[in-house]
Amino acid sequence: MSRVSVVVLAYGPEVWLGAAITSALATPDVEVVVVDNGCTTDAVRTLPADERIRVLTPPQNLGFAGGVNLGVAASTGEVVCMLNSDAELEPGALDALVAALDDGADLVGPVILLADSPELVNSAGNPIHLLGLVWAGHLGEPRALLDRTEQPTTLSGACFAVRRATWESLGGFDTHFFAYHEDVDLCWRARQRGLTLRLVHEAGVLHHYEFSRNEHKMYLMERNRLLFVLTAYETATLAVLAVPLLAFDVALLLVAWRQGWVREKIGGWGWVLRNLPYILARRRQVAAARTVGDDVLADLLTTRFDASQLPLPSAAGPLEKLLQGWWRVGRRLLPHRALSA
Numbered sequence: 546m547s548r549v550s551v552v553v554l555a556y557g558p559e560v561w562l563g564a565a566i567t568s569a570l571a572t573p574d575v576e577v578v579v580v581d582n583g584c585t586t587d588a589v590r591t592l593p594a595d596e597r598i599r600v601l602t603p604p605q606n607l608g609f610a611g612g613v614n615l616g617v618a619a620s621t622g623e624v625v626c627m628l629n630s631d632a633e634l635e636p637g638a639l640d641a642l643v644a645a646l647d648d649g650a651d652l653v654g655p656v657i658l659l660a661d662s663p664e665l666v667n668s669a670g671n672p673i674h675l676l677g678l679v680w681a682g683h684l685g686e687p688r689a690l691l692d693r694t695e696q697p698t699t700l701s702g703a704c705f706a707v708r709r710a711t712w713e714s715l716g717g718f719d720t721h722f723f724a725y726h727e728d729v730d731l732c733w734r735a736r737q738r739g740l741t742l743r744l745v746h747e748a749g750v751l752h753h754y755e756f757s758r759n760e761h762k763m764y765l766m767e768r769n770r771l772l773f774v775l776t777a778y779e780t781a782t783l784a785v786l787a788v789p790l791l792a793f794d795v796a797l798l799l800v801a802w803r804q805g806w807v808r809e810k811i812g813g814w815g816w817v818l819r820n821l822p823y824i825l826a827r828r829r830q831v832a833a834a835r836t837v838g839d840d841v842l843a844d845l846l847t848t849r850f851d852a853s854q855l856p857l858p859s860a861a862g863p864l865e866k867l868l869q870g871w872w873r874v875g876r877r878l879l880p881h882r883a884l885s886a
Contacts, residue, residue, distance in 0.1 A: 549639055549706070550622030551577045553630050554612040559588035561631040561753050568634040569626075570597060575639065578620045580612040608723035609702065617712060626706040631753040633660070634704070641748035642706040651740035652707045652732060654700035655748035656688055657681075664688055667752045670697020670744045671729065675786065675846040675872060676793050677774040679729050680854045688749070697744045698845045702728030704750045711740070721823065725762065726769035733777050736842060737835035763806040767797070768813035775817070776827045782839045785875035789868055840879040848872050 551569040555562055562584075569577050581589050581602045592598055601619055603612070617625050624643055628634065638655050645653040657668040668681040669691055682697060705728070715734055718727040732742060774790065775783070783790075794814075801810035817824065848869040 548622045549624045550620030551626045552616035555584040556582040562588040572639040578616040580616045582606045582612045610718035610722045610727040611720040614717045629703040633751045635749040638748040645745045650743035652742045654705035655750045660751040660753045668701040671699045677770040699732035725765045764809035779839045
């Protein structure tokens with residue numbers, strides 16, 4: 546098996562850090578790079594004395610995106626694997642991921658399982674709603690009933706693997722995301738270049754899942770959803786979706802006000818306005834690298850919300866139907882053309 550570098554970030558109390566690293570070290574010919582982004586306990590200091598473990602301590606919290614980038618840059622493996630500090634690899638999972646890469650896939654991920662109920666799925670790849678929302682795919686469903694022919698739109702950042710050459714060609718994570726949506730952005734940019742993503746059903750990871758370990762999650766998720774949509778979609782796609790996107794943002798503002806995170810929602814808009822020059826520059830950069838147009842990628846976007854994870858009021862049902870009709874018509878207006886490689 547090719548040498549694999551497993552990158553793990555440490556932040557906060559890190560109850561499961563030791564178990565995550567032990568699960569990675571169970572595979573031969575592996576190194577583990579730990580990025581201490583602000584561990585608040587002795588979890589990093591008490592890691593086993595193993596020459597295969599390296600600890601990096603940046604001067605400040607780099608977020609998930611920046612921390613992973615730092616860890617990958619300091620690693621040596623031909624294959625790099627991101628692993629959440631609260632996730633444990635099942636025996637043989639790394640071997641199965643590398644085998645899938647050897648078989649021709651470009652980015653691969655395991656089935657993420659709920660550690661408290663390991664027969665149930667935490668994520669089997671994550672869908673993207675055409676308005677930019679993302680959620681854990683197949684959450685709570687039995688692993689045994691997953692459709693093995695279904696391939697993911699994106700892979701979960703809780704654990705995925707990629708060859709170093711592919712990671713470098715994609716430029717790694719965009720550090721402006723800081724945390725949340727950076728995995729979605731990377732996977733979508735890979736698809737824009739015609740690369741293949743594969744969910745490896747033979748590989749499993751037990752995730753001690755919490756909705757959030759970051760008090761700024763709602764701000765970051767909404768800000769980063771906008772950053773993703775504004776930089777990843779082609780101009781024609783944004784034009785088609787302009788009215789639904791604006792209407793959805795206004796509706797979300799009302800939801801945020803009712804749920805108590807309206808400042809975070811407004812803060813996301815403020816960040817976008819302050820960073821328009823960067824957003825425009827990144828749009829040009831992403832567009833220049835892509836070889837697959839949105840007319841092809843449109844099939845990967847869903848128009849249905851997952852009611853189990855995103856409960857909507859009854860009045861939202863007709864609006865969802867309206868959006869689906871809008872997209873059926875609008876996507877026909879997307880330009881059909883071969884993009885140069």
